[in-house]
Amino acid sequence: MAADARQLDALFETILSRKAGDPASSYTAKLVAGGTPLCARKLGEEAVETVVAALTGDTKGLISESADLLFHWLVLLAERGIEPAAVYAELERREGRSGIDEKASRGAGQ
Numbered sequence: 309m310a311a312d313a314r315q316l317d318a319l320f321e322t323i324l325s326r327k328a329g330d331p332a333s334s335y336t337a338k339l340v341a342g343g344t345p346l347c348a349r350k351l352g353e354e355a356v357e358t359v360v361a362a363l364t365g366d367t368k369g370l371i372s373e374s375a376d377l378l379f380h381w382l383v384l385l386a387e388r389g390i391e392p393a394a395v396y397a398e399l400e401r402r403e404g405r406s407g408i409d410e411k412a413s414r415g416a417g418q
């Protein structure tokens with residue numbers, strides 16, 4: 309399979325197959341054993357590392373940290389029992405609606 313967006317679904321299936329595994333041999337299982345607090349904290353750390361790579365102009369780092377970010381995002385979804393398809397459906401629901409218009413409809417400021 310070529311490396312494309314389907315990689316996310318394949319990785320999510322791998323994560324589901326590992327989440328109840330041995331935390332000593334599976335990083336996924338180790339994260340899930342730590343519950344939502346650990347999964348969420350690690351996702352936050354990867355988000356910050358992604359932002360730092362972007363702001364320092366580290367293109368290779370931005371790609372690598374983005375992969376870490378997506379992996380940890382999928383682990384958090386798996387830990388919370390949410391399928392990525394639920395997020396895809398939400399994105400589809402928003403398709404074609406500008407964020408500027410959406411914000412204005414909520415009466416939100418800048």
Ligand SMILES: N=c1c2ncn([C@@H]3O[C@H](COP(=O)(O)OP(=O)(O)OP(=O)(O)O)[C@@H](O)[C@H]3O)c2ncn1[C@@H]1O[C@H](COP(=O)(O)O)[C@@H](O)[C@H]1O
Nearest residue numbers: 319322323326333334335336337338350353375376379380
């Ligand atoms: N895609 C990934 C993936 N991306 C990043 N990581 C791990 O995420 C961690 C990144 O966290 P940090 O940078 O904070 O590293 P760290 O400081 O060493 O981590 P901590 O000690 O703080 O936990 C590293 O240990 C990476 O190896 C991943 N670990 C696993 N996968 C995939 O998940 C599959 C299952 O992995 P296991 O559950 O370990 O079998 C693997 O085959 C891969 O396909």
